[in-house]
Amino acid sequence: MKLLSAAQTREADAFTIKEEGMSSSDLMERAARAFVGWFENKFQPTQAVHIFCGPGNNGGDGLAVARLLQQRNYAVQVYLVGDNSKASADFKLNLERLPQEIPHQHLKEKQDITALPEGACVVDALFGTGLNRPVSGLYAEVINSLNGSNLTITAIDMPSGLYTDSQTPAEGAIVQANYTVSFQLPKLAFFLPQHEAFVGEWHIVPIGLSDSFIAAVETRLYFTTPQDVRHLLRPRKKFSHKGLYGHALLLSGGFGKMGAAVLAARACLRAGVGLLTIQVPATGYTVLQTAVPEAMTLADKHRRHLSELPKETDKFDVIGVGPGIGTERVTKTALGQLLATASQPLVVDADAINIIGSSDKLKGQLPPDKVIFTPHPKEFERLVGKSNNEYDRLYDMLDFCRVYRCYVVLKGNNTTIGTPDGKIFFNTTGNAGMATGGTGDVLTGIVTALVGQNYSLEEACLLGVYLHGLAGDLALKAVGEISMTASDVIDFLPQAFLKLQA
Helix, strand or coil: CECCCHHHHHHHHHHHHHHHCCCHHHHHHHHHHHHHHHHHHHCCCCCCEEEEECCCHHHHHHHHHHHHHHHCCCCEEEEEECCCCCCCHHHHHHHHHCCCCCCEEEECCHHHCCCCCCCCEEEEECCCCCCCCCCCHHHHHHHHHHHCCCCEEEEECCCCCCCCCCCCCCCCCCCCCCEEEEECCCCHHHHCHHHHHHHCEEEEECCCCCHHHHHHCCCCEEECCHHHHHCCCCCCCCCCCHHHHCEEEEECCCCCCHHHHHHHHHHHHHCCCCEEEEEECHHHHHHHHHHCCCCEEEECCCCCCCCCCCCCHHHCCEEEECCCCCCCHHHHHHHHHHHHHCCCCEEECHHHHHHHHCCHHHHHCCCCCCEEECCCHHHHHHHHCCCCCHHHHHHHHHHHHHHHCCEEEECCCCCEEECCCCCEEECCCCCHHHCCCCHHHHHHHHHHHHHHCCCCHHHHHHHHHHHHHHHHHHHHHHHHHHHCCHHHHHHCHHHHHHHHHC
């Protein structure tokens, strides 16, 4: 699914209005009804609702919501904030439509701001996506008062004060919403960790924006849904054999870190690879043979570290490298040899990222269109450099993908995938329980398996990341956030595949 900018969303509104022959107020009414439908399922009429409206169309949304909630027997109080003399036409129309029974107060000065009753629900309809400058003055005073109230705040479309598509200046006030209800599509700002305190838990409500416009509009931003990845998953034919599903090589493990090799290997097998060979330091040979009997194991000549490549690397369809390997000199030399000679795709994780990130020479040896990096934020920083903020980090990732013709899977909540052709995908599965050691090794195994099965690198990233998060979501229901381990994610991979196939 596409992510649209604030400007593109306004264009979608205008196109829909023209296409359906409706007025802008009709579309606003549709949006208000969609919001109220969500609100009714979340809050009871016994809770008083206090709606803060700015003079623009977001404020018009708030006024329409107030009227509809009052019809549903909610006790509603409206606050009109600031100078309404230049209010939008749809704001003025909905103010005229506001029933006299709904009390409304005009907040013109700081002294007009009063404490709200305990247990009330607050609806933020001050600015939405229409903001292009930091919030200051009376509006900032209102926002700071709401943030300090400890009441539940629900933002209409966008928390007021938060920019939709770019870094919000530090000096502006921003609503700290518990819930954000966005119309039709989520906003880029929702996917960035720095905004968690402002966006809260976000939800999407459809308002019937033009499908043809959304299909035609150009964007480089996407978020994955079950429908986006389900069609990627390929059914197996009746007369299949293991040779059809790839032979993967995992270069992983080090003294004290053989668990990383075990986790990556188990995940690789669960993700459907036909054959798996693992090369580990000699001290890990017995460990891998015992823990992962389905895989073939090669013992490195070095006892504690990886120091060499297998003699016949050409027989492998994909090579995954990095989990637990450390950054010893002999390991760096072996990795340099791999980059210089590999003809197959590479999935690069963990210490392999750290090694490459520390060497411009190794970066220069990256084979174009054949490498997937799977860093966590600190590894990403070592590979690409420190970014000023998370918007800049997206641009830095795209620049890196473009220059080195590679894919980057930046792990985290809403794991972000960058491609050589300038696209960014945000994943929508996964949870905080996966913030535990070893889950990254599991992802390496999954993506390696999919590349080995001849999925394109982009498909392997999208499908692998989605399945990884989905397995974590299924594990969450069984073990909860606190007790989840990386092995739980592997154990629920079969259910994740079955859920996608359903």
